[in-house]
Amino acid sequence: MVQSTNSIANFFLSHDEEDPAVSPALHQSLNYKIGSPERFEIISGDMSADLYQRYGNPNNRSLSQLLAKAEGAEEGMIFASGMASISTTMMALLKVGDHVVAQKSHYIGTHKLTKTVLPSFGVESTLVDQTSVEAFERALRPNTKLIMLETPSNPLLKITDLEAVATLARDRKILTFCDNTFSTPFNQRPIEQGVDIVMHSISKYIGGHHDLVCGAILTNHEIMKRIWDYNTINGAIGSPFNSWLALRGLRTLELRIARHNENAQALAEMLEDHPRIEQVFYPGLSSHPQHQLAQKQMDGYGGLLSFTIKGGLQGGRNFIEALKIPELASSLGGITSVAIQPAALFGSRLTDAELKNQGLEPGMVRLATGIEPTESLLSDADQALSKSA
Structure with missing residues (x-):
């Protein structure tokens, strides 16, 4: 059923x-x-x-x-x-x-x-x-x-x-x-x-x-x-x-997921139009190559997104260091937004060839949105991108 x-x-x-x-x-x-x-x-x-x-x-x-x-x-x-x-x-x-x-x-x-x-x-x-x-x-x-x-x-x-x-x-x-x-x-x-x-x-x-x-x-x-x-x-x-x-x-999961979805969707849309961003990975975007499939089998697209910043590993590092709301921390899914660089996190456990095979570019950032106010996250990301060069 x-x-x-x-x-x-x-x-x-x-x-x-x-x-x-x-x-x-x-x-x-x-x-x-x-x-x-x-x-x-x-x-x-x-x-x-x-x-x-x-x-x-x-x-x-x-x-x-x-x-x-x-x-x-x-x-x-x-x-x-x-x-x-x-x-x-x-x-x-x-x-x-x-x-x-x-x-x-x-x-x-x-x-x-x-x-x-x-x-x-x-x-x-x-x-x-x-x-x-x-x-x-x-x-x-x-x-x-x-x-x-x-x-x-x-x-x-x-x-x-x-x-x-x-x-x-x-x-x-x-x-x-x-x-x-x-x-x-x-x-x-x-x-x-x-x-x-x-x-x-x-x-x-x-x-x-x-x-x-x-x-x-x-x-x-x-x-x-x-x-x-x-x-x-x-x-x-x-x-x-x-x-x-x-x-x-579980008792607050419905409320939290709604905010996670909302925050990630808004952030993905903002980042997609930003000149410092090369690519955004989020199934809620119409530009995602599998957006129609996601629409078919999902009721919402989640609080996780990844994006590639111009400037490689250092560009991604500069961005994360400039963030004021998301914490630099592993894992995801909690009330607080967190961000990492996958190439840095997984680099000690995967070879360069494996990283490339997984599609993990040096300038990629994985950001898991929390339940903070949406506008606050957008403003914070914008100011951090201005310091990523």
Whole structure:
């Protein structure tokens, strides 16, 4: 069933009806009272969060249930981080001799996991141009078991045709796995497009306050049982406190996403017309080569944009140093705007050839808008650009 953004907002404003507290309670406990031997026998063999904190906890359960409803999934599970979500899922679903297709444009952790870690466990991988459905199809093999997606991608904001790729995979009984962090369920819901598994780095927009690390996997019961069984050994479960903080973040997510969308759109439009800017990457711009596809599968375009400043690495550095509102900081998705130079951030982890292959120009800046007043961000960017030369 297709979810409306209004129904999603209503989900996030609710919590356990039996809990009289206006704000959800924090359950900071290692273990939980079972009540009876009969109940112990039942929950010890099921995907229960009421046994031991390495299996889960009530805060995780509340958070995962709300996110699952919002994404249209049957089950949800909370992990210690976004990368814990991705790596645990891949390890649970793949084995020696399997093959994975992934995008060339991915979050750096996903890129390294796919390119270096999986092959060390006997899992082959092929990286493709995510803008080409034909490239995905050409890369498929008889032993392909998983297609890893991220849309919009980091940091070039490329768009993957979720419905088309999901159809390719489903016809061949291949699982599709999409990182939906940058969109959140308010801007995009991949399961509605046919994707099997959705992941969120809750550390970003869902948490929204730069104060937690957490991740989520949302999928159907059959797939989740495989992930659950593996993680009872792997132990990458999320903490009660971070889930409690994320539950707080859900309650304002609709309001924050609306401002993130508004700020990024306005900034992208202003930058596109500025003489100091060579190129702007933002799917909300009509000039974006995949703008029509973004319109088709997204309800909003998110708070992240990238742009290339004239003057190379030094031009980008001058711009960031002149900014007064966005902080020079990693990550994104919180109430405060942050900016980085991808070539500087990823340069220590990628070779020059890899940087070029990822399309990371020296003068590129990635800016994640917060919820500051739009006009303040525009004025600040304008004055910083005047000092970027």
